[in-house]
Amino acid sequence: MLYRRSSGFKWFMAFNSVVMLLLAASILVPFLHLLSVSLSESNAVVGGKVGLWPQGFNLDSYFRVFQHPSILAGFKNSVIQTALGTAIGLFMLTICAYPLSKRALKGRKLLILFIMFTMFFSGGLIPTYMLVKSLGLIDTIWAIVLPFSITPYYLLLMMTYFQGIPEEIEESAMLDGLNPFRILAQIILPLSKPILAAITLFLVVYYWNNWFNSMIYLNSTDKHPVMMIVRNIIAGSDLAGNVGQVGDTGNNISSASLKAAAIMSTTLPIMLIFPFTQKYFAKGVMLGSVKG
Amino acid sequence: MRVSPYFKRYNHYYLMLVLPIAYFLIFRYGPIVGNVLAFRKYVPGGSMYGEEWAGLRYFKMFWNDPTFWAAFQNSILLSVLNLAITFTLPILFALLLNEILNKKLKTIIQTISYFPNFVAVVVVVGILKEILSPTNGIVNSFLGQFGIDPIFFVNEPGWFRAIYISSDIWQFMGWNAIIYTAALASVDTQLYEAAEMDGAGRWRQTFSVTIPQILPTISVVLIISLGSMLTLGFEKVLLLYTPSNSTTSDIIDTFVFRMGLQNNNYSYATAVGLFGGLIGLMLVSAGNYISRKISGFSLY
Numbered sequence: 001m002l003y004r005r006s007s008g009f010k011w012f013m014a015f016n017s018v019v020m021l022l023l024a025a026s027i028l029v030p031f032l033h034l035l036s037v038s039l040s041e042s043n044a045v046v047g048g049k050v051g052l053w054p055q056g057f058n059l060d061s062y063f064r065v066f067q068h069p070s071i072l073a074g075f076k077n078s079v080i081q082t083a084l085g086t087a088i089g090l091f092m093l094t095i096c097a098y099p100l101s102k103r104a105l106k107g108r109k110l111l112i113l114f115i116m117f118t119m120f121f122s123g124g125l126i127p128t129y130m131l132v133k134s135l136g137l138i139d140t141i142w143a144i145v146l147p148f149s150i151t152p153y154y155l156l157l158m159m160t161y162f163q164g165i166p167e168e169i170e171e172s173a174m175l176d177g178l179n180p181f182r183i184l185a186q187i188i189l190p191l192s193k194p195i196l197a198a199i200t201l202f203l204v205v206y207y208w209n210n211w212f213n214s215m216i217y218l219n220s221t222d223k224h225p226v227m228m229i230v231r232n233i234i235a236g237s238d239l240a241g242n243v244g245q246v247g248d249t250g251n252n253i254s255s256a257s258l259k260a261a262a263i264m265s266t267t268l269p270i271m272l273i274f275p276f277t278q279k280y281f282a283k284g285v286m287l288g289s290v291k292g
Numbered sequence: 293m294r295v296s297p298y299f300k301r302y303n304h305y306y307l308m309l310v311l312p313i314a315y316f317l318i319f320r321y322g323p324i325v326g327n328v329l330a331f332r333k334y335v336p337g338g339s340m341y342g343e344e345w346a347g348l349r350y351f352k353m354f355w356n357d358p359t360f361w362a363a364f365q366n367s368i369l370l371s372v373l374n375l376a377i378t379f380t381l382p383i384l385f386a387l388l389l390n391e392i393l394n395k396k397l398k399t400i401i402q403t404i405s406y407f408p409n410f411v412a413v414v415v416v417v418g419i420l421k422e423i424l425s426p427t428n429g430i431v432n433s434f435l436g437q438f439g440i441d442p443i444f445f446v447n448e449p450g451w452f453r454a455i456y457i458s459s460d461i462w463q464f465m466g467w468n469a470i471i472y473t474a475a476l477a478s479v480d481t482q483l484y485e486a487a488e489m490d491g492a493g494r495w496r497q498t499f500s501v502t503i504p505q506i507l508p509t510i511s512v513v514l515i516i517s518l519g520s521m522l523t524l525g526f527e528k529v530l531l532l533y534t535p536s537n538s539t540t541s542d543i544i545d546t547f548v549f550r551m552g553l554q555n556n557n558y559s560y561a562t563a564v565g566l567f568g569g570l571i572g573l574m575l576v577s578a579g580n581y582i583s584r585k586i587s588g589f590s591l592y
Contacts, residue, residue, distance in 0.1 A: 009494065016391050023385075024404040027462065030419045033430050037422065048433035096312035099305035106298070111309070115316060116591075119516075120576045123323020124565035125545070126552040130329065130340035131322045147319045150312060180304035209412035212527050216553060227414045231531070234418040256428050263418045270410050278403050281410075282470055 031267075038062065038260035045254045061253050061261035068233075071262075074226035081214075081225055082207040085145040089203045090196070092149045093158055098184050100155075101162035119152045132217060143217035144210070154199050161195040162188065197280040205270065226266050233262045330563035342559060350563035360564065363547040366540055367568070370453055370529075371521045378460050378468070379517055383510065385465055386472035387502065402473065405466025417531040420459055421446055446532060449540040456532065456541075460525065468513070475509040476502065511583040515591050518579035521572065544568040 029052065036054040037045055044055030065071055096115075100108055123131070128147065137143035165188060173183050189196065211227035218224060236255075330350055332342025354360040385405070392398045408416070423430045424445040432442040445451045483501045492500060526545040533541045544564065552561025584590035 127323035127326030
């Protein structure tokens, strides 16, 4: 290849690599800064002296965050919401995507249209709220996990994957007397681990990060997930009590450090699983993108 | 009664679909039907479909409401700006990433680039408020070194759009580029070799081979983003919304949220929401039509 030997191309390569590395750095900088703020001495934080490296070192703000009356309960609620939401979502997506991946199924096109339409036109915030309310789901976890159990986009990804599994495997299983339920459970699902992993991760991230639905559907604050509590801390409405406490103990923690610690500790689970699972995230999207 | 062989073979599949169809009827089409509330008068404690017909009363109400039109303008302006920028940058990013020949470097940059996609919007806004803080934010202390007085970015209407769009780029550019990276990886290398034989340089190859090859992908992404153009980012706007930046940060969705869930004007908010939804639907159709004309590719 001629152009690869030209000096212009080499310059471009070097320039491009530098630009891309700077871009990657700019993505990480806010996290580094916040981590430093959460770990720094409060005087340095208040003075705006903290850059990318902690000034001093203490974990006080983290202790304070975990002493916050509702944070631990929030973590527990988040885990429950995430586990239940993910389990229901996976189940519903699977039993919806599998039949629809059968090309010979009569009415399939119509059903797909019926589902895809909801991608482009949804009922809107208020009618959805009214529906959830009239079903008596307000202030229950069901209001969080039921209305969003099937996302048409994830359904498309799963359908595409199932369609790629050779039909012959199922034919022979059917001759052996297995019904489609058992074929799905014993043959298709074990063959679909990559897409199941990807969808599981998407759902886990969705439910872990969710706060809005909890805000509108859960009245009892003791049912709120941790993101909702972090949102209150960031908004400042939940900090008054903490600042009072800080004054009492004479332990000086700036509100900025507290917010930073709250942000870091709730993002930590995602940060920890991300490096090990990122290949599934990417795969999930790529699988669906081969032929939309 | 004789059961047809087709049904005998496929009945299990229909059985599986019972729950999902029930889900779509209840939770997706239920609210669509619930939009009838926009034409009916809601009485507190009454039916979710309202108690009596009100005709176009609620539509006329928002039609004559200047705060609605301000929100409408903000929505359109923010969406168009955001779409134009966050739609084109991932394509550029994917093209540049594709030029990096070192596999390891490429993987590292890509992995970092899509990490923010999984960060909660609450956290993103928390980070924004922290780094943009007028008292101890890193941005203001940086500007301070040039003698610039602290700016209360998140409260300034003039800064809202820039904050919103740049944080969207930060959060979603890498993730949105994945689909193009996948499309680029599947481009037949013979096409490049053939183009090179014909004397095409790097630029020529990009414009004559790469871009036409990923055009169908670009079209699909464009149609889908047009459809969600008006709804995207509602939570972030809501979190960034303050009364002092409301002249630019109040959009249709926050208007609906305020009117409906905070002021309990359910019918009025439903009417506004329905109007926004219909505009979204029109945009998808338009995008679909344009895509079919340009690239011959359409979703339906």
